[in-house]
Amino acid sequence: MAIKLDPRTKLVITLGITSLAIFYDNPVKLLILLLCAAGLLPVFGVDFKRLACSIKPYLFLLLILFVVQVVFTPGGDTLLAWGPLRLAGTRGLVLGSTVVLRLLIVIAAGILLTTSNSRDFISGLVQWKIPYEIAFMVSVTIRFLPVFKDECVNVVTAVQLRGVEFKRVEWGKKIDLFRCLFMPLVYGALIKAQELSIAMETRGFKAYPRRTYLRQLSLKTADYISMTAVLTMVLLLMGLEISLV
């Protein structure tokens, strides 16, 4: 049975986890944090399959980041060399692992935000006195991320269906191909923004200075306990990290 918390509580938990991920520099601590973040997801009804699906599209990017860090970071003992050329060092390995783990933590924590709907997020943020325009922009961003992802997939599919194999295209032509991939995405995003603004205007966005809400969110005991526990733990861990340095 998944626990139901206020979207603001989830935001605080996500911010807490991502702050620690940025704060920590040690791969072991980051790995523990990742396991904690991943372990937290089933509590909110997110299974590991969904986590794996969310991470899968970024695996290639993570691998490239890791390899770049390992190869190009100087310092530390040499682990792998090809003649005089150093291919991997201990410092690079640590930095590469740190970057990858940090990103995995951000993705895992981000999934937590998807367990509440965007309307509740707006409502919660506005009740925290955040201007409605900013709260709305945040919710629109969250709302359109999957659409943007779908459009990326569509363009790549359309290019492939014209008989073009990305892997077999020469490097010189690849740049031109990437222009083909990005142009409809950027243009599509601009068109969508324009159409959305017109639709909002026609539905009376900001017609009145004060907005009222049918549904009011209220923080419950579980929310206060969760927020206090997360904030206390994050501050304690950060304090401990500073005192150890």
Next chain:
Amino acid sequence: MLQWKKQKGAYSRDDSLYSEKDGSVYLELNHISFSYPGCSKPALTDINLSFRQEGITAVIGPNGCGKTTLTKVMCGILRPGSGEVRLQGQCLKEFRLAQVGRRIGYVFQNPGQQLFCSTVEEEIGFGLTNRGEEPALVKEKVDFYLNYFELSPHRKAFPLHLSYGEKQRVAIAAVLAGEPGFLILDEPTVGLDNFRKSLLLKILRKVAELARGVVFVSHDAGFIDQAAERVITLENGQVQCDSMRR
């Protein structure tokens, strides 16, 4: 002529009648089922269909009955949950999407989804250029399709700036220029006026005459009557009827 008989609530291919001409089957769907992630109701259930490189087939049915899903499964954009799609006798899983694209031309329901070049002429010639065709041949084909679909005035226009109907024509022209062995069009008549519909009909007939099968999804009764030789009716993700008209 294909012969079909009803089995277990859905129409299935009669293998005994079909086996004689099995060699000429271009695209074959065997017991295809498909469900979208997170949906309990399957989009397609036990679909059995075969297509040869001839004639024009219409796929019809109410909204949400699985027409677009079926066409996407047919060209490998979606992988079926169970069953097998065979292209030229080989399992579709053995092909990369680009390899399928060279054999099957697919026109999306929303033309904006498949336009990605900076000019209309570049869009039409994109597939040919990237397959290494001679520039002179590419130009010749691009000119032909620009003229045929009356897109010459928009030759240098940005495809995504065009009207819906114009985008539709560019998308169709771009796919036809690749001269695929089989053509699938998802709602090709949306946004086209009667004159452009007649042009589309003419070219689909021409494509079919060149021994290339054509499958299109449509709600346009008039166009279906004029174009389709075979009509497949879908309902709730199942083939309800598969009939030859001519």
